Amino acid sequence: MRRLLADAEELGATIPADVTAALAALDLVGRAGGRDPRQVLEAGILQVATVEDAEALLDDVIDATTRRTAMAEIHNTADSFVLDWLLRRLREGGLDEIIASMRPGLAGTFAAVGRYSELVPASLTAEALLEAEPDALLAYRDGRDAAAMLASLDRWTHDVLYVVAPFDPADLVGIPEFALVMAFFVPSEGDVDAAARGRMLPPSGLDPLGGWARIGELRLNSLTVARQIIAAAADSIRNSFVPFDAEVGEPIRQQVPAGQPFPTL
Known part of the structure; x- marks a missing residue:
């Protein structure tokens, strides 16, 4: 995904701001370490998801952290969530915007x-x-x-x-x-x-x-x-x-x- 978007930029594309924010969210999740899960998700995912989706994910992850292995669960869930959002965004208009800018x-x-x-x-x-x-x-x-x-x-x-x-x-x-x-x-x-x-x-x-x-x-x-x-x-x-x-x-x-x-x- 990153290479696809980087190559688009080399071809003259402008990447939509929310797509750039989604990539930043992935970086943030990858660097999360021992951070509090709500800080990670609010700082990253809330930039790229609807409020309803983000709140539902927060609830799921917070529940999971009370049960077991908090940060591994957060990383996997958040990473999958952002990638799914990115693919949906590109298929439903984001790629059209990138191509238009080329x-x-x-x-x-x-x-x-x-x-x-x-x-x-x-x-x-x-x-x-x-x-x-x-x-x-x-x-x-x-x-x-x-x-x-x-x-x-x-x-x-x-x-x-x-x-x-x-x-x-x-x-x-x-x-x-x-x-x-x-x-x-x-x-x-x-x-x-x-x-x-x-x-x-x-x-x-x-x-x-x-x-x-x-x-x-x-x-x-x-x-x-x-x-x-x-x-x-x-x-x-x-x-x-x-x-x-x-x-x-x-x-x-x-x-x-x-x-x-x-x-x-």
Whole structure:
């Protein structure tokens, strides 16, 4: 969780104040030592929970401390409480806020990918670069710079899938992981299949963007929008996925047998 949020900050995000307070609460619980349990919980958890939840937890923990091993019980209960709150907060709007704060800083990256896709030859060779127009060379340079940011963003969205587990499990049956990731980057459900196919073309020494330059219009969707895209595209993705054969440069039609889960990468 901490790494996910720290990586988001490196990508330009602003972390909501109550999420930062929740992390501080975890630190406080970890340093609790022999403190009085009510001081620990009031100083930490009351910053991030509803009054009703916090009071109920206080009652539970105080009762437990009168029975046995006070601080171990406090640590385990408080730690679990704050982590549960954090996950709920991120799934129910917090991640949308974090992603919204990233967008201004990513506009240049996405624009660079668009220029690269438009101006740099799809069949890129050293000879083609030597003969390229100045605008194409500038687009190529900016595309190389954008590639590092996209790689970090790609890793971060994968981490979101594993750390936050943001999708309804019912929506995940038969959906490959890279399609879930692409839902964060495409305009609509009709773009997921082509985007996932394009992303299967890896970057190379000469072509730093690889499949990113073949997706089309890039954006960074909120979790709310990504969920809507996956829900709308789910049946289409399950029934027919079109991977890309990098060797021959053509799509491969693959029908998914009825009842078979789609392999994930």
